[in-house]
Amino acid sequence: MDTTTHQAKHQRDLGYADAIAELAASFGDRLSTAEAVRRQHSSQLTWMVSQLPDAVVFPDSTEEVAQIARICGAHRVPMIAFGAGSSFEGHVNAPEGGISIDLSRMNAIVEVNAEDMDCRVQPGVTRLTLNEHLRDTGLFFPIDPGADASLGGMAATRASGTNAVRYGTMRDNVVALTAVLPNGEIARTARRARKSSAGYDLTRLFVGSEGTLGIITELVLRLSPIPEAVVGGTCAFPTVRSACDAVIATIQSAIPVARIELLDELTVQAVNRYSGLGLAESPLLLVEFHGTPAGVAEQSERFGEIAEAFGGGPFAWSEKLEERTALWKARHDAYWACLGLRPGARPIPTDVCVPISRLADCVEETKREITELGLIAPIVGHVGDGNFHVQPLVDMSDAGEIETVKAFVGRMVERAIAMDGTCSGEHGIGQEKRKYLRREHGDETMELMRTIKRAIDPHDIMNPGKMLEAEA
Amino acid sequence: MDTTTHQAKHQRDLGYADAIAELAASFGDRLSTAEAVRRQHSSQLTWMVSQLPDAVVFPDSTEEVAQIARICGAHRVPMIAFGAGSSFEGHVNAPEGGISIDLSRMNAIVEVNAEDMDCRVQPGVTRLTLNEHLRDTGLFFPIDPGADASLGGMAATRASGTNAVRYGTMRDNVVALTAVLPNGEIARTARRARKSSAGYDLTRLFVGSEGTLGIITELVLRLSPIPEAVVGGTCAFPTVRSACDAVIATIQSAIPVARIELLDELTVQAVNRYSGLGLAESPLLLVEFHGTPAGVAEQSERFGEIAEAFGGGPFAWSEKLEERTALWKARHDAYWACLGLRPGARPIPTDVCVPISRLADCVEETKREITELGLIAPIVGHVGDGNFHVQPLVDMSDAGEIETVKAFVGRMVERAIAMDGTCSGEHGIGQEKRKYLRREHGDETMELMRTIKRAIDPHDIMNPGKMLEAEA
Numbered sequence: 001m002d003t004t005t006h007q008a009k010h011q012r013d014l015g016y017a018d019a020i021a022e023l024a025a026s027f028g029d030r031l032s033t034a035e036a037v038r039r040q041h042s043s044q045l046t047w048m049v050s051q052l053p054d055a056v057v058f059p060d061s062t063e064e065v066a067q068i069a070r071i072c073g074a075h076r077v078p079m080i081a082f083g084a085g086s087s088f089e090g091h092v093n094a095p096e097g098g099i100s101i102d103l104s105r106m107n108a109i110v111e112v113n114a115e116d117m118d119c120r121v122q123p124g125v126t127r128l129t130l131n132e133h134l135r136d137t138g139l140f141f142p143i144d145p146g147a148d149a150s151l152g153g154m155a156a157t158r159a160s161g162t163n164a165v166r167y168g169t170m171r172d173n174v175v176a177l178t179a180v181l182p183n184g185e186i187a188r189t190a191r192r193a194r195k196s197s198a199g200y201d202l203t204r205l206f207v208g209s210e211g212t213l214g215i216i217t218e219l220v221l222r223l224s225p226i227p228e229a230v231v232g233g234t235c236a237f238p239t240v241r242s243a244c245d246a247v248i249a250t251i252q253s254a255i256p257v258a259r260i261e262l263l264d265e266l267t268v269q270a271v272n273r274y275s276g277l278g279l280a281e282s283p284l285l286l287v288e289f290h291g292t293p294a295g296v297a298e299q300s301e302r303f304g305e306i307a308e309a310f311g312g313g314p315f316a317w318s319e320k321l322e323e324r325t326a327l328w329k330a331r332h333d334a335y336w337a338c339l340g341l342r343p344g345a346r347p348i349p350t351d352v353c354v355p356i357s358r359l360a361d362c363v364e365e366t367k368r369e370i371t372e373l374g375l376i377a378p379i380v381g382h383v384g385d386g387n388f389h390v391q392p393l394v395d396m397s398d399a400g401e402i403e404t405v406k407a408f409v410g411r412m413v414e415r416a417i418a419m420d421g422t423c424s425g426e427h428g429i430g431q432e433k434r435k436y437l438r439r440e441h442g443d444e445t446m447e448l449m450r451t452i453k454r455a456i457d458p459h460d461i462m463n464p465g466k467m468l469e470a471e472a
Numbered sequence: 473m474d475t476t477t478h479q480a481k482h483q484r485d486l487g488y489a490d491a492i493a494e495l496a497a498s499f500g501d502r503l504s505t506a507e508a509v510r511r512q513h514s515s516q517l518t519w520m521v522s523q524l525p526d527a528v529v530f531p532d533s534t535e536e537v538a539q540i541a542r543i544c545g546a547h548r549v550p551m552i553a554f555g556a557g558s559s560f561e562g563h564v565n566a567p568e569g570g571i572s573i574d575l576s577r578m579n580a581i582v583e584v585n586a587e588d589m590d591c592r593v594q595p596g597v598t599r600l601t602l603n604e605h606l607r608d609t610g611l612f613f614p615i616d617p618g619a620d621a622s623l624g625g626m627a628a629t630r631a632s633g634t635n636a637v638r639y640g641t642m643r644d645n646v647v648a649l650t651a652v653l654p655n656g657e658i659a660r661t662a663r664r665a666r667k668s669s670a671g672y673d674l675t676r677l678f679v680g681s682e683g684t685l686g687i688i689t690e691l692v693l694r695l696s697p698i699p700e701a702v703v704g705g706t707c708a709f710p711t712v713r714s715a716c717d718a719v720i721a722t723i724q725s726a727i728p729v730a731r732i733e734l735l736d737e738l739t740v741q742a743v744n745r746y747s748g749l750g751l752a753e754s755p756l757l758l759v760e761f762h763g764t765p766a767g768v769a770e771q772s773e774r775f776g777e778i779a780e781a782f783g784g785g786p787f788a789w790s791e792k793l794e795e796r797t798a799l800w801k802a803r804h805d806a807y808w809a810c811l812g813l814r815p816g817a818r819p820i821p822t823d824v825c826v827p828i829s830r831l832a833d834c835v836e837e838t839k840r841e842i843t844e845l846g847l848i849a850p851i852v853g854h855v856g857d858g859n860f861h862v863q864p865l866v867d868m869s870d871a872g873e874i875e876t877v878k879a880f881v882g883r884m885v886e887r888a889i890a891m892d893g894t895c896s897g898e899h900g901i902g903q904e905k906r907k908y909l910r911r912e913h914g915d916e917t918m919e920l921m922r923t924i925k926r927a928i929d930p931h932d933i934m935n936p937g938k939m940l941e942a943e944a
Binding site for chain 2: 113114115116117118138157158159160164168169171172181185186187188189190191192193194195196197198199200201202204205207208209224225226227228248251252253254256290291292294295298353354355356357385386387416417420421422423424425426427428429433436437440441442444445447448449451452453454455456467
């Protein structure tokens, strides 16, 4: 380290120390520098290295977050928003240190406007808590990424999940939000009208911005009526391709499928073992329909016919809540179930999304590589959207294997991009996928993203080291 | 005019002349400075004063638009994108002169990806042309603002219309777009995947940006399957409130209504006269359902029951294409039909959108004012979204009346904002509504919008005088 760098680091450390002292003065025991707390506020869920923040602060209100931003801004200290910590892409890591802003105390459901089918929540509310609260209103919040993520985190990463084919993603279900900007100002992006053409779509700018433009401190969410009838079931297919073809035909036939999930044979194996199910161990679609009793019966029948036309089926469906719940619980536990396929290994979970016409190609080529490389890498997919996940299980003590898997993920992303797809369907970019963002978007578009980032966060203190690569 | 201003104006004029000369050298007879052409490329449709550009250029490609942007950028000359000219809010006016970029020659449907249910089009394609082209694919583009607007213009103003309650707005149906930036660079916002969490949502930033950030030169649009069965009809209600209550109950019952439009009694009168229909002259809902034959029958029946529970009905519906077509043609012609209510007068059409629970209040209070002021101002509404239009007809020779109507519109906007609604549901901001944008969003949010505008268009040459008020 040369003298200039050394001095800069010293300056930086002083700034951090001053910021922490100021925060401690205001937040008392709602500020922690304990290592266990800092570790818990770093990436923990996957193979990624944990990078600890210097302190964690637990604000109670938008105004307190604004106060934190003013203090951090004055000392040029990074701010990293923390929800439930369920990100796969290292979003909560603190590669440059700084302050983790844990929003879990901001967990009030401020209002439910049943007639308008919306609600206002603080960002620390989790999706299951919200749905529990909504139970008696006849409404629910449909976005379901599997984990019981915080709604602020789900907005920040533009999360989606199993229901997206019918209900959309966080992009479609956040009506408005309040964000604290790097300078401590508070911006409310929109009002509660269901549509508006009044100004730039700041809501959508913050949804998916991964904490790099500001901290989301309140959300207005769109709710959906709980369907009168729900039926669901499983349908086995001889090949991934036949399953994908059935999905395309289903969607083109305007059958309003609510969920349509692909599990490859390895995932089915893992799920059978973990959840004690007896599913056929071949490529499987898990399907659900929402509607009136007559409507879902008609939809199920039509789907069954399509499945058979593509060599799948029979489509075994049920109206029974317990059976469906067991099935979706198993689907949501697939991540944990798959970990059991190679005890001791760590997952490198990744996802891509392609135009649905290319999904079978993309999954098949990926599976061929998995076989060739001898990887243990189960695949599940939100196939109605063209989105699928691969979860290679890696022996972290084997540097060669880690490199092999990283290269495999790289080729999978290249394949998706070559098919006019995206390097991340729903996990976000975070740390490791930053290098793919330029590949996907090209120089001009990256420069446009950077222009926006620089304008709103000129000192790069909002979740630095995420989404955008460091400037040259 | 003092000397400095005079010199600045002289400099400006020289710059404009140079830009036009350079454009003429490249574009030949695809550049026009003829007054008739310039007039046609200014706001023509409403009471607004026409403000003519200095020249109109007709590019054929994204690269040509980029060339225009480089020339205009070098001389700091405003660029105003022009689609079909159907904006109500003065978007195509040239208050500071400059170059109107007419995109009507860029009218290629580049590709239709039927399996992926999307298509790639140039911005000059109109929605009816696209739907004509799609006819044999079993797909259609659902956004229907009434006018045969260009798809580029619809994206730029975040248009929606009668189908939005089921299919969303342009926000939801533009998958990706290509934009020429003020510096002449070309940015492609996204790829063709149906969802992505890869970077800032630049697509949504440009949708609704009203040409103030760049010129949209290509669009990837989401398509929907043509429903197997469509039924529709009319349902009269004793009051606007009972009609609105029926709409809320319908949507909360998860009946997937495709269109649900309110016409007040004055509009029904106008439409009856203009289109020779014999509709009951009381508040009327026009309703349409899309689905399977059994599905739409069930939906119609349920809607009919709800309507009766709120004192409306009977719901007279039909599967006959001719009858439905006549009805929707009449709805779309309402703008022209209403002009006939006061021959010689000009319309000051305006729209607001409120949370649906406040719609009846907002419409009723607005109607009460209309009566008190003695205005002729028919009302139609996309009531499933909480969005409604008022079209006061004004004697343009009566300055007092113009002021009365402007003040009426101002109070209507204030009322919508006070109900947590928006000053523009689907027409955009353009010129006259700029003053309401700050009222709606507040200082911090306006500053954030301005930060983005300044970063992307530092010299304010992209559609200046629109959406954002002039800086102090």
